[in-house]
Amino acid sequence: MKTFYWLVKREMWEHRGGFFWTPVIVGAVFLVLNLMAIIAGEFSGHGISMNGNDVSRMISDMDAGQLEAVGMGLDVAMYSSAVIMCIVLGFVVIFYCLGALYDDRRDKSILFWKSLPLSDTSTVLSKVATATIVAPIITVLAGVVTGIAMLLLYALVLSFHGVGVWHLLTLAHPFRVIANLIGSVPLYLLWALPTIGWLLLCSAWAKSKPVLWALLIPVAVGLVLGWFNILGSTGLSSSWYWTNIFGRAVLSAFPGGWLPTAARGMSFENGSHFPHQALGALDLSTSYRVLATPNLWIGVAAGAILIGASIWLRRWRDEA
Amino acid sequence: MSAVITATGLTKRFKSSLALDGASFQIGAGRIVGLIGPNGAGKTTALKAILGLTSFDGELNVLGFDPRKHRDKLMEQVCFIADVAVLPRWLCVKDAVDFVNAVHPRFDRKKCEAFLARTKLQPKQKIKQMSKGMIVQLHLALVMAIDARLLILDEPTLGLDLLYRKQFYQSLLEDYFDENKTILVTTHQVEEIEHILTDLMFIRDGKIVLDSDMDAVGERFTEVLVNADKASTARALSPLDERQVFGKSIFLFDGVKRAELEALGEVRRPSIGDLFVATMKGTYA
Numbered sequence: 001m002k003t004f005y006w007l008v009k010r011e012m013w014e015h016r017g018g019f020f021w022t023p024v025i026v027g028a029v030f031l032v033l034n035l036m037a038i039i040a041g042e043f044s045g046h047g048i049s050m051n052g053n054d055v056s057r058m059i060s061d062m063d064a065g066q067l068e069a070v071g072m073g074l075d076v077a078m079y080s081s082a083v084i085m086c087i088v089l090g091f092v093v094i095f096y097c098l099g100a101l102y103d104d105r106r107d108k109s110i111l112f113w114k115s116l117p118l119s120d121t122s123t124v125l126s127k128v129a130t131a132t133i134v135a136p137i138i139t140v141l142a143g144v145v146t147g148i149a150m151l152l153l154y155a156l157v158l159s160f161h162g163v164g165v166w167h168l169l170t171l172a173h174p175f176r177v178i179a180n181l182i183g184s185v186p187l188y189l190l191w192a193l194p195t196i197g198w199l200l201l202c203s204a205w206a207k208s209k210p211v212l213w214a215l216l217i218p219v220a221v222g223l224v225l226g227w228f229n230i231l232g233s234t235g236l237s238s239s240w241y242w243t244n245i246f247g248r249a250v251l252s253a254f255p256g257g258w259l260p261t262a263a264r265g266m267s268f269e270n271g272s273h274f275p276h277q278a279l280g281a282l283d284l285s286t287s288y289r290v291l292a293t294p295n296l297w298i299g300v301a302a303g304a305i306l307i308g309a310s311i312w313l314r315r316w317r318d319e320a
Numbered sequence: 321m322s323a324v325i326t327a328t329g330l331t332k333r334f335k336s337s338l339a340l341d342g343a344s345f346q347i348g349a350g351r352i353v354g355l356i357g358p359n360g361a362g363k364t365t366a367l368k369a370i371l372g373l374t375s376f377d378g379e380l381n382v383l384g385f386d387p388r389k390h391r392d393k394l395m396e397q398v399c400f401i402a403d404v405a406v407l408p409r410w411l412c413v414k415d416a417v418d419f420v421n422a423v424h425p426r427f428d429r430k431k432c433e434a435f436l437a438r439t440k441l442q443p444k445q446k447i448k449q450m451s452k453g454m455i456v457q458l459h460l461a462l463v464m465a466i467d468a469r470l471l472i473l474d475e476p477t478l479g480l481d482l483l484y485r486k487q488f489y490q491s492l493l494e495d496y497f498d499e500n501k502t503i504l505v506t507t508h509q510v511e512e513i514e515h516i517l518t519d520l521m522f523i524r525d526g527k528i529v530l531d532s533d534m535d536a537v538g539e540r541f542t543e544v545l546v547n548a549d550k551a552s553t554a555r556a557l558s559p560l561d562e563r564q565v566f567g568k569s570i571f572l573f574d575g576v577k578r579a580e581l582e583a584l585g586e587v588r589r590p591s592i593g594d595l596f597v598a599t600m601k602g603t604y605a
Contacts, residue, residue, distance in 0.1 A: 006423055014411075109406050109409075111373075
């Protein structure tokens with residue numbers, strides 16, 4: 001266990017930029033852009049007043065439904081920074097995995113790591129854990145901090161216009177948002193596993209350019225399949241392939257990919273228009289419904305097999 | 321002599337060639353063994369087999385383990401320095417020491433820090449900011465602080481300047497080597513390890529062609545400086561090699577009685593380098 005901790009720590013040393021600084025910088029840029037937008041709004045005289053009406057009077061005139069909408073708006077604002085960070089996380093994880101078992105083979109530092117009493121299994125699993133647990137936790141924490149800062153920023157600005165900060169904050173549901181974000185980390189681990197496995201396998205196998213192999217093979221298969229479909233000769237539909245094979249092998253590194261699957265067949269009350277539906281799907285009670293789908297578990301099984309193959313390759317791949 | 325490494329019929333086949341062709345040898349504890357061979361003779365493949373980094377056919381026992389099956393256990397007892405560039409560029413001195421300290425049960429942190437104190441290395445210094453010589457100093461400090469039974473060196477001083485090279489072997493002899501440790505080293509700079517070796521192995525085309533301790537090498541091989549008038553007599557004794565220097569011929573003999581040779585001219589012990597060249601004649605032809 002101690003060894004495993006240090007293996008993960010080693011990954012963080014090597015990839016501090018990707019895993020730590022990237023979300024921090026994205027969060028900072030996000031806040032700065034929002035601040036600039038607010039200042040620009042204030043200077044152009046519109047302020048946060050909508051359609052020339054004073055916001056504080058608008059809020060006091062609102063009925064319960066409209067207040068709920070304001071709260072939801074604030075929730076969406078809080079999510080929005082996390083969403084951007086999650087997209088960035090997807091890219092970071094993809095490139096991390098592609099390099100994880102390749103970079104040290106290229107610069108031969110693998111010989112140093114292999115000169116230590118470390119099993120290849122724990123080495124590969126430490127990389128899996130870094131990509132699926134540590135990285136998303138850091139991202140979620142950065143997202144939460146940025147989200148809270150966003151919320152406070154807007155509340156503060158509105159308070160200059162005579163709206164009570166606390167009144168506004170009670171309209172939003174920051175704790176629910178935070179819980180939903182943090183609670184999604186275990187789902188990410190399960191959902192991303194097939195992609196992590198595929199990318200690690202390419203990383204452990206490729207003699208050069210693992211990126212190319214990881215994308216080229218699934219794309220080529222998809223195109224060939226599409227071509228046969230045009231000839232009308234397969235039972236396998238092309239769109240099924242792109243969603244269930246390509247999507248799960250390459251794109252599942254992006255958090256939230258499980259939401260459409262989880263929300264399938266759900267009907268949302270309140271007329272299910274956009275913010276309701278989106279926020280409802282983000283709720284853990286909805287997103288964890290994906291645990292009941294074979295899609296998730298077949299992916300987990302495929303991921304485990306691919307990771308097993310990566311470990312075997314890591315052990316026996318002979319460097320020429 | 322308890323054997324640290326026993327290899328029997330070690331064979332490794334690549335697609336088009338045979339890197340190891342039934343090599344058999346034994347290395348005892350407390351020895352410093354030089355594994356010398358031309359490029360492509362199978363040196364590195366043999367070391368990789370010993371370290372469990374490659375698959376192979378035949379029998380191989382390293383410290384009681386089969387390297388194919390028990391690599392993780394084996395590596396607690398075996399250390400390894402390959403050609404200089406193997407430390408990861410992003411690692412800094414302090415992190416490297418912390419990491420090895422955490423994962424290696426036989427690592428002595430105090431010892432390592434004492435070795436590092438003798439160098440100019442700074443704790444926060446990254447590998448990418450170091451010269452080749454400094455990287456080797458760090459690697460050596462890490463390795464010498466590990467109480468391992470077998471140390472494997474694959475071209476450890478490649479690309480180092482003379483000062484670092486001398487210092488490297490000197491540190492190994494003074495601060496590391498004892499009768500419980502075994503060192504197996506490959507290098508092309510034969511002359512610099514000549515005086516520290518206890519055993520010598522020549523490998524050629526995947527086969528061990530010479531395996532002997534240094535005393536026996538001295539008894540078996542003799543070099544004679546012969547004047548032109550006695551050259552034909554010398555040739556009759558079927559020398560391994562003949563070369564000309566300043567009008568004299570230098571003959572290298574394998575297993576010819578010393579007394580017989582002393583009659584021909586000045587007798588001396590051949591250098592490993594000369595022995596190597598004579599043994600490997602025609603390798604690239």
